Amino acid sequence: MGSRLEKTSNSVRKRIERHTFDDEEGDEYGGSKFGGFSEYFRRKKIKLQNRDAARRVVSDKPHIFKGIVVHVNGYTQPSLNDIHDMVVDYGGGFLQYLDGKTMVTHIVASTLTPKKKVEFRKYRIVKPAWIVDSVEAGKLLPWENYRVVDEGVRQNLLGFQEGQMVSQTNRTQTGYREQTDTSWYSKQIKNTADVVGTESGLTSDYQDPASDIAVDTMFKDSTLDVENGEPSHARKEDDQNQVSFNYGSFTSGDLPSAIEEEITKVYPDPQASGLDIEQREAILSEPSDAQDRDEQIAAVLPPNLVLKDDLQNFTGRKLTAEEHNAILLSDPRIWRSSTVNPGFLKQYYEESRLHHLSAWKAELKSKLQAYARELSASQQARRKRIPGSRKYIFHVDFDSFFVAVSLLKHPELADKPVVVAHGDGPGSEIASCNYPARAFGVKNGTWMKNALELCPDLKTLPYDFKAYENASREFYAAIMETGGVVQSVSVDEALIDLSNVCTQMHAEAGSDQTEGSIDREEAKAKEIANDLRTKIKLRTGCEVSIGIGGNILQAKVALRKAKPAGQYLMTTETLLDTIGSLDVQDLPGVAYSMGAKLEDIGIKLVKDIREVSKERLINALGPKTGEKLWEYARGIDKTEVGDQVVRKSVSAEVNWGVRFVTQEQADEFIRCLCEELEKRLCNENVKGRQLTMKIMRKSLDSPLDPPKFLGHGKCEVFNKSVVLGVPTTDGKILAKEALSILRGYGISPGELRGIGLQMTKLEPIKLVATDMIKGQRSLQFKTAPKPDLRTNEDPDEVDTPKKPAKFVKHPAASLAVPTDDDSKSNPLLNTLGTQFVLPSQTDPAVLAELPEEIRSKFAGKSGLSKESINQPKLKFKRGSESPALPPIESLVPSASQIDPEVLAALPEDLRAEVLGFHHKSPQKPIKQAILPQSPHIDRTIKLPNKPISTKTKNSSLARVRGRLKDSKTSLKQANFAKLNDTRHGKDSESAAETSHDEGISAEFLAALPEDIRQEVLDQQRRDRLKRKGGLEMGANKKRSKAQATQQQRVIELAPRPPKPEFTSMKLSTLPQLREAITDWYHAFEDEEPNDKDVETLCMYLRRVVLEEQDMSKAISVVRWLLWTVDQDDRPFEVWQKAVEMLKNAVQTSVKERGVGPVSFD
DNA sequence: ATCCTCCCCTAC
């Protein structure tokens, strides 16, 4: 460290941090929720610092970074781009994403957060100054001097993180999920409680958990202990949390079995831990009967153990997530609000504003599109515009919609700061705030706590969804009456293309397109707008504003100026100035993340975009985005109002109120969600062929009670998709798949925080002829029949698959758990119980023999010779066979050692392939294509649904290599087409003809200032050339020199020698297995196996356990692994930990089958 | 090149 630059950056960073927490980053919406806290950081830093310091050297540099591959994490002092340039210029490699495979030699990060610590623990994490200083020194400086140690979050971690394994957290660059709560809500905490904030980096002098625990404490205080009148409980628990943090998610796995047994006593039977449906309903229907209810609820908790500390004292440890939830849910009000309530979904969706918004939007879209379709069917081609004529697009939008409507019933508050929210509690989200409230800085989406700080006098009104619907109905009715082409944007917002109406009067007036005609058109437009506003105001009592422009973008920008309660017509004269002085984030599609990227390249205002070449934009943002922004900056937007689009997905998700005690509760909830999804599919008249499940699991370092009441808090998100053999709507089938997926992750039910299900690859359902009615002129909030049913002949019998057979055919079936109740196991053991997802019926006698058997086997070949250690690494052939890939979420030290995201990404096909199933025929009856699945077993025996390509089994290495090769995908300069091309060779008039429906109109071009116009024309010419040239020249030739160099370098970068792939090993016998692992393991030489490697091993082990059902082999492997740890003098911490976890997992799995604990000693 | 999958991001 110590470079000037770095010092600067430090101080800058600190300033930023201080700044951050003191004031801005005002609301959840922009600041954390969607943008992500790190984005915020990044842009702040970048702003203040000089890219200049990291000025890029262009000429031929020494390859000082040869062999180095860096990944930049979070927002860094020299920006990501600059670091990238430097590294690449000086011969290093750059990896855009970290995917758990180790290609990266170093991670560059300025700031660290707790979260990713685990994830990056085995990387070398260095400060950006390492790069900068090395470049300045002209040689590679020792990275050790640049460890991210003295700043950022956890120094003390380094104490036990020696060698090359520096374990830290960085800010990830993306994803609100991670950042949302961490960043965001620690800030909240700091403000409300006398607790030190987390992310400021100031944090605890201890380690991550400490600060999180502080957070935990606070919320416990508010949600539990305060109510209990036992504030001390939380403290105790927190302390314990702190102590035990490092064991993260393996909790019970780490427990001595004695304790586990104790726990088992506490929860003798998971069934007993939850109320059955009837009980719940009883509670629901008779909330007043406290006596009954309490009795029933008592069933949730062990007798005499109602308080948290009781349970803690009893068990002598911190509570599990399940226990925590059990206590939480023992409050009937909370129980009712959470997902364990059978009536949850209905209630939730009734109250969720975001759900309403989405539902309304979909409905409106559907109706309007149906209407448009009908219209164009009857009177064809009426939408043709006169070539070269001006366009008039209206963007109409209610002012503070929810508040405005809700205020109708509280007119006395109209000029006070008012918001609409569910309540006044700190975590209540403000759906809408009126303009007086905005004056205080309140925004839509702000949490109440923050809003109240900004404006203590804030008045809160309740939602009135029905009224919003009615207002919207009137709104759209009025809009339809304008006679324009209408496109719904949302319930309170629509686009109208009134070009025809506005220009039509030319004919009548008998004039052509002269100066005067423009005035008349604009006058007409203003008049229409005025009428429309008046009409809507009359009909709804609420104000709308209208922006008018020559395209959608302009209309939107105009709308900004129009608000509130006004209208604004954007003229070509004012356009560029107006739009140019906007912040980039005011452009549609640009929010926090894009804004940060733009700031990276020095762009803050829209006009700044004009200073940057399109190539640079495309380079930084991607082809589409780059081009779009380039155009936006010049007022160009080719999108047309009223384009027809086909729905591509149907989904349902819930990320609030998700709290489970038992697996069965979670399963039941998922079944409900599947039912809901089925309804939605049917409403849309579609079937889906692919199901994607989204699972949010509490982050390991996040408190059991997040800041928001029943919110999801900071989470890990897993997505997994399954392609079904046959499209379906059947909720039962979906449930089966979903449960299967969930089970595969082995997530402890108490840690679930969100569940989502999405169907894609939609196909229309054959419609009965009578269903094809539509086209009411007035838009009712009532579902319209489905659009196009383009064929789908089909034997429809596959449609609704019969109930699955009760039996399973796969060999493994005999091992399956007989019932469909997979909550038989103790909930507290669930984490582990699902790890290996073993049938519980395995012959105990056999298992009992295991230890000995192992011993003998193991004894036979015990140990490794040094020779074998030094053996040349095996090259495992890729593509021969893939291992089973059951998610091993809980098997592994979870996030701490294995990147769950990677797991989530593993295609299920692989698993099937390994099992030896090969896809037969996709059109197989579903009964065969999708086996009935009992919760525990079926997952591993499911038939593949589609052909499995060998490509799928790409190895981690292949992926990394491919990525390097591919990186910088070229400027696939646009397929946008002919319009620009054609236009140019011709005179503007004919050009306009060809471009009337998509391109930049000649009229518009002509109106641009000369310099801008020239620029547009030049760019079009360049695009054209590029496209043409692309066919003849290599892609590189089209690139700027710097870019070409970059790419070249990246391509040239030689990846480290490949590691053998454990995944492709065949190991039917124990010696083979051991040997394979040996080779694999020792291929690492001085480098510790990384998460991915360990994961691979875990998967293999799982396979042994799950599929081969060979516990003895598994145990043997574990014993051997332990031995390697013992023998190996290399300080492989990750490895050690992983082995430890594996041991626990195997142990649990064995025990789960009724066999006593296994000794590995 | 072009496709597909798996995300992230954005909007309301």
Add this chain to the structure above:
DNA sequence: TAAGGTAGGGGAGGAT
């Protein structure tokens, strides 16, 4: 207390 949903655009990387 509180109701943090949902669809589509598009980028990165890999397969074809």
